Amino acid sequence: MNGLALALLILFGVLLIGTILLQPGTKGGLGASFGGGGANSAFGAQGATPFLSKATYWLAAGFLGTTLLIEVLIIRSNRSVLEKISDKPAATVPAPAPAVPMPAPAPAHTPGTK
Numbered sequence: 425m426n427g428l429a430l431a432l433l434i435l436f437g438v439l440l441i442g443t444i445l446l447q448p449g450t451k452g453g454l455g456a457s458f459g460g461g462g463a464n465s466a467f468g469a470q471g472a473t474p475f476l477s478k479a480t481y482w483l484a485a486g487f488l489g490t491t492l493l494i495e496v497l498i499i500r501s502n503r504s505v506l507e508k509i510s511d512k513p514a515a516t517v518p519a520p521a522p523a524v525p526m527p528a529p530a531p532a533h534t535p536g537t538k
Contacts, residue, residue: 429494436487443480448473 433490436483436490440483440487443476447476
């Protein structure tokens with residue numbers, strides 16, 4: 425069930441991004457490159473704006489609903505995102521070698537002293 429919900433979430437997200445980018449802006453944007461003036465004849469006098477607006481609302485609602493569904497599934501399975509991280513076995517790191525005392529350096533001989 426989690427895989428289906430995640431697939432729906434990704435599908436809604438990609439479609440939502442597409443509908444937002446296709447909407448006409450003040451300077452044309454991507455909507456102008458995928459139809460421009462020809463969109464008026466295909467979608468009527470108002471163009472594709474009402475259709476894209478409604479599609480955006482429905483896709484946003486689907487995205488939100490799918491996100492809430494995934495959250496409910498996570499809560500019902502009584503797990504946390506942090507548990508996935510803590511379930512992995514810790515990497516074994518070798519212990520550091522014991523410190524070996526170094527012999528003290530011999531005092532430097534300075535000229536003029538015995």
